[in-house]
Amino acid sequence: xxxxxxxxxxxxxxxxxxxxxxxxxxxxxxxxxxxxxxxxxxxxxxxxxxxxxxxxxxxxxxxxxxxxxxxxxxxxxxxxxxxxxxxxxxxxxxxxxxxxxxxxxxxxxxxxxxxxxxxxxxxxxxxxxxxxxxxxxxxxxxxxxxxxxxxxxxxxxxxxxxxxxxxxxxxxxxxxxxxxxxxxxxxxxxxxxxxxxxxxxxxxxxxxxxxxxxxxxxxxxxxxxxxxxxxxxxxxxxxxxxxxxxxxxxxxxxxxxxxxxxxxxxxxxxxxxxxxxxxxxxxxxxxx
Amino acid sequence: xxxxxxxxxxxxxxxxxxxxxxxxxxxxxxxxxxxxxxxxxxxxxxxxxxxxxxxxxxxxxxxxxxxxxxxxxxxxxxxxxxxxxxxxxxxxxxxxxxxxxxxxxxxxxxxxxxxxxxxxxxxxxxxxxxxxxxxxxxxxxxxxxxxxxxxxxxxxxxxxxxxxxxxxxxxxxxxxxxxxxxxxxxxxxxxxxxxxxxxxxxxxxxxxxxxxxxxxxxxxxxxxxxxxxxxxxxxxxxxxxxxxxxxxxxxxxxxxxxxxxxxxxxxxxxxxxxxxxxxxxxxxxx
Amino acid sequence: xxxxxxxxxxxxxxxxxxxxxxxxxxxxxxxxxxxxxxxxxxxxxxxxxxxxxxxxxxxxxxxxxxxxxxxxxxxxxxxxxxxxxxxxxxxxxxxxxxxxxxxxxxxxxxxxxxxxxxxxxxxxxxxxxxxxxxxxxxxxxxxxxxxxxxxxxxxxxxxxxxxxxxxxxxxxxxxxxxxxxxxxxxxxxxxxxxxxxxxxxxxxxxxxxxxxxxxxxxxxxxxxxxxxxxxxxxxxxxxxxxxxxxxxxxxxxxxxxxxxxxxxxxxxxxxxxxxxxxxxxxxxxxxxxxxxxxxxxxxxxxxxxxxxxxxxxxxxxxxxxxxxxxxxxxxxxxxxxxxxxxxxxxxxxxxxxxxxxxxxx
Numbered sequence: 001x002x003x004x005x006x007x008x009x010x011x012x013x014x015x016x017x018x019x020x021x022x023x024x025x026x027x028x029x030x031x032x033x034x035x036x037x038x039x040x041x042x043x044x045x046x047x048x049x050x051x052x053x054x055x056x057x058x059x060x061x062x063x064x065x066x067x068x069x070x071x072x073x074x075x076x077x078x079x080x081x082x083x084x085x086x087x088x089x090x091x092x093x094x095x096x097x098x099x100x101x102x103x104x105x106x107x108x109x110x111x112x113x114x115x116x117x118x119x120x121x122x123x124x125x126x127x128x129x130x131x132x133x134x135x136x137x138x139x140x141x142x143x144x145x146x147x148x149x150x151x152x153x154x155x156x157x158x159x160x161x162x163x164x165x166x167x168x169x170x171x172x173x174x175x176x177x178x179x180x181x182x183x184x185x186x187x188x189x190x191x192x193x194x195x196x197x198x199x200x201x202x203x204x205x206x207x208x209x210x211x212x213x214x215x216x217x218x219x220x221x222x223x224x225x226x227x228x229x230x231x232x233x234x235x236x237x238x239x240x241x242x243x244x245x246x247x248x249x250x251x252x253x254x255x256x257x258x259x260x261x262x263x264x265x266x267x268x269x270x271x272x273x274x275x276x277x278x279x280x281x282x283x284x285x286x287x288x
Numbered sequence: 289x290x291x292x293x294x295x296x297x298x299x300x301x302x303x304x305x306x307x308x309x310x311x312x313x314x315x316x317x318x319x320x321x322x323x324x325x326x327x328x329x330x331x332x333x334x335x336x337x338x339x340x341x342x343x344x345x346x347x348x349x350x351x352x353x354x355x356x357x358x359x360x361x362x363x364x365x366x367x368x369x370x371x372x373x374x375x376x377x378x379x380x381x382x383x384x385x386x387x388x389x390x391x392x393x394x395x396x397x398x399x400x401x402x403x404x405x406x407x408x409x410x411x412x413x414x415x416x417x418x419x420x421x422x423x424x425x426x427x428x429x430x431x432x433x434x435x436x437x438x439x440x441x442x443x444x445x446x447x448x449x450x451x452x453x454x455x456x457x458x459x460x461x462x463x464x465x466x467x468x469x470x471x472x473x474x475x476x477x478x479x480x481x482x483x484x485x486x487x488x489x490x491x492x493x494x495x496x497x498x499x500x501x502x503x504x505x506x507x508x509x510x511x512x513x514x515x516x517x518x519x520x521x522x523x524x525x526x527x528x529x530x531x532x533x534x535x536x537x538x539x540x541x542x543x544x545x546x547x548x549x550x551x552x553x554x555x556x557x558x559x560x561x562x563x564x565x566x567x568x569x570x571x572x573x574x
Numbered sequence: 575x576x577x578x579x580x581x582x583x584x585x586x587x588x589x590x591x592x593x594x595x596x597x598x599x600x601x602x603x604x605x606x607x608x609x610x611x612x613x614x615x616x617x618x619x620x621x622x623x624x625x626x627x628x629x630x631x632x633x634x635x636x637x638x639x640x641x642x643x644x645x646x647x648x649x650x651x652x653x654x655x656x657x658x659x660x661x662x663x664x665x666x667x668x669x670x671x672x673x674x675x676x677x678x679x680x681x682x683x684x685x686x687x688x689x690x691x692x693x694x695x696x697x698x699x700x701x702x703x704x705x706x707x708x709x710x711x712x713x714x715x716x717x718x719x720x721x722x723x724x725x726x727x728x729x730x731x732x733x734x735x736x737x738x739x740x741x742x743x744x745x746x747x748x749x750x751x752x753x754x755x756x757x758x759x760x761x762x763x764x765x766x767x768x769x770x771x772x773x774x775x776x777x778x779x780x781x782x783x784x785x786x787x788x789x790x791x792x793x794x795x796x797x798x799x800x801x802x803x804x805x806x807x808x809x810x811x812x813x814x815x816x817x818x819x820x821x822x823x824x825x826x827x828x829x830x831x832x833x834x835x836x837x838x839x840x841x842x843x844x845x846x847x848x849x850x851x852x853x854x855x856x857x858x859x860x861x862x863x864x865x866x867x868x869x870x871x872x873x874x875x876x877x878x879x880x881x882x883x884x885x886x887x888x889x890x891x892x893x894x895x896x897x898x899x900x901x902x903x904x905x906x907x908x909x910x911x912x913x914x915x916x917x918x919x920x921x922x923x924x925x926x927x928x929x930x931x932x933x934x935x
Binding site for chain 3: 178180181183184185186187188189190191194198199202203
């Protein structure tokens with residue numbers, strides 16, 4: 001009897017301390033989350049406000065109805081729709097090629113024993129911590145002056161194809177698969193490239209999805225390289241086109257915000273829909 | 289396993305080709321260019337031309353100082369914040385986990401240009417929402433972009449907002465890879481939650497924390513877009529100019545490739561030093 | 575159909591040699607089992623025959639043709655893997671036909687072969703399912719079916735039953751035996767389980783640490799092991815090894831004294847040269863070869879620690895000084911912990927080994 005009552009008392013004090021901790025957790029995290037969402041919220045609000053509303057003394061925290069006007073303003077300042085077209089095409093092409101290249105390389109590193117393997121792995125690991133600045137200038141000189149490829153899609157797509165985290169991610173993915181699977185195909189006389197295409201790649205589908213999302217995002221948001229190499233008005237990507245407006249005096253800020261929303265919201269939607277893949281792709285960089 | 293040189297290199301060929309042209313050669317070439325005077329035609333070999341200038345250039349030391357200042361303040365704050373986010377997001381007590389994850393992880397998908405524009409507008413002197421909010425609670429407005437200290441603060445806030453969630457994702461994955469039974473054993477040993485965090489979670493998470501720190505340091509070291517767009521080309525008066533921005537100005541505005549390459553290799557030197565520190569910090573105990 | 579010949583086959587990984595010159599002749603249509611503890615090199619040997627591992631030295635021939643540099647697919651072999659290695663994203667039918675389809679085999683012939691394999695293994699009703707929807711036994715059948723479809727000259731099995739539970743294992747063992755009779759082709763089978771080896775094999779190759787210890791028919795290995803390792807490995811429970819010393823030789827027999835059994839002596843006739851007087855030797859006695867007191871040539875007293883009653887037989891774990899013995903007894907259900915008992919050893923039912931483990935015959 002007495003043991004029963006004491007145990008029920010201790011369990012009720014346990015659940016009340018759990019409740020206390022839960023409340024403290026939410027009291028801390030909720031304001032932090034609101035602060036974190038604030039810039040995104042303001043981006044959306046600004047994009048729906050006329051310029052004279054943005055530059056008025058009142059505090060505006062709710063959406064207005066001028067989004068389409070702002071899109072028009074933006075389009076008047078720069079051909080943003082055209083730039084979005086370039087960005088989409090470049091990002092899609094880049095993602096396809098980069099997924100193919102990195103998964104081929106990752107497959108070779110995961111599944112074959114070959115001369116020079118250690119060197120290749122060391123190079124890839126080494127470039128992770130190498131600042132991009134080191135290759136930027138010669139890359140620019142080569143692409144712009146030697147290959148005369150400035151303001152072309154090739155310039156936007158090809159140099160960024162080298163990507164070390166992606167290769168390591170795919171190497172990891174392929175080496176986690178049971179090797180018997182590929183040996184079974186080998187014993188059956190299936191050619192190596194067919195094993196890669198018809199056995200390995202289908203099995204790696206979730207990892208390929210994660211990789212593709214990360215690569216697409218990287219290309220979509222890439223700023224410095226496109227800014228340097230494709231600076232001609234008709235060849236600019238959307239972030240570059242938008243960047244040229246920031247800091248100009250006679251420019252529609254509502255338009256700039258509308259552009260920011262057009263760059264960001266599609267990615268947010270993709271993020272919400274494919275959060276699992278996103279998180280897997282980013283986390284894989286560190287967890288070996 | 290069998291040796292399959294031909295097959296392996298056939299799969300690697302396209303990747304290695306891109307690497308050789310766009311990375312291997314530039315790494316070498318950039319090193320060579322840093323020893324050349326590049327504003328004469330043709331370029332001529334002058335080993336001390338750029339490096340000598342670097343040592344005596346106040347603009348370089350200003351950029352180096354600003355970069356290191358941002359590094360020293362922003363990276364620790366952000367990593368701490370990311371650890372807090374990851375640990376709290378991992379709490380079994382948390383409700384509406386999906387919403388919180390969205391709030392902290394969403395900045396990961398936001399492009400530099402888009403968020404630079406928003407931050408610039410939010411911190412505007414007369415019409416920025418931040419100053420309006422400060423005013424409404426009786427605090428004075430701050431002229432964010434005319435003074436160096438607040439301008440630096442805006443840069444650090446922006447970078448932290450953009451990247452804390454990214455690091456939290458990596459750290460959260462690390463947390464989830466710690467087996468639950470370790471905590472159960474500690475609970476049975478009457479170890480408090482707080483002590484569990486300091487004596488179990490942090491030590492087990494250390495390699496990942498170091499990894500995040502190194503990636504963040506190398507990223508922040510190359511900081512370019514934020515001072516370029518938010519504080520208007522490193523303003524006020526070079527007060528937020530970073531090494532990345534100086535390299536851009538020298539290389540692509542003044543077309544002084546030799547000097548820009550010397551700056552790039554200074555950054556590489558810093559990165560190598562930091563990587564060595566990482567190796568040392570995460571070495572296996574003998 | 576084909577014979578498989580290994581001549582002085584060596585495998586090295588870097589500086590580590592893990593197979594030290596293996597000579598094995600597998601006859602056409604024979605069922606040979608490679609058995610040994612984990613790490614003995616048996617799987618490596620099988621993978622070298624399959625062509626999945628390079629051969630560091632020596633020669634492997636299949637059907638009289640040296641295949642050292644022949645691609646796995648061109649060796650006329652098929653392999654069944656421990657993990658089954660079924661393609662998870664393909665149906666059973668696609669799994670069976672994948673290799674043939676990839677190599678442009680005529681469609682009608684592929685269909686015929688798949689149908690035949692499905693009939694042999696009775697998996698026709700599973701053809702549309704994915705591997706994940708199959709039980710362990712069914713997956714195993716599909717894996718074997720994929721080998722049958724290739725119509726190989728030699729079947730290679732790499733521990734195919736080790737992922738199955740005990741009951742299924744017995745069932746699949748019978749199945750594989752039946753398959754061998756039906757197809758009549760050469761089969762090489764790797765396992766660490768000596769029961770599988772004994773029940774399946776025409777001949778067994780016992781491997782230990784990269785060396786072949788003995789090759790022979792199952793009962794020959796049981797009756798006449800070449801050394802202490804084989805004697806200990808073949809037979810279940812394990813053979814007991816009793817420390818002994820040679821105390822005298824007369825004619826073609828030697829007399830040994832058991833060190834831990836109060837000076838008990840056994841006289842054992844030998845065909846070869848007897849060991850020197852004073853030499854330390856080991857007497858091997860199988861659990862099933864202990865007899866009732868007085869029935870054998872030498873009685874020893876032991877104390878029972880634990881008795882395991884399996885029904886048909888009982889195993890008594892007994893000791894005498896530092897020596898642990900396992901004794902098999904029929905119908906001794908009363909025997910309990912702490913009992914003293916006397917058992918008897920027959921000279922003809924024991925084996926003698928020298929200190930290095932070699933058999934003294």
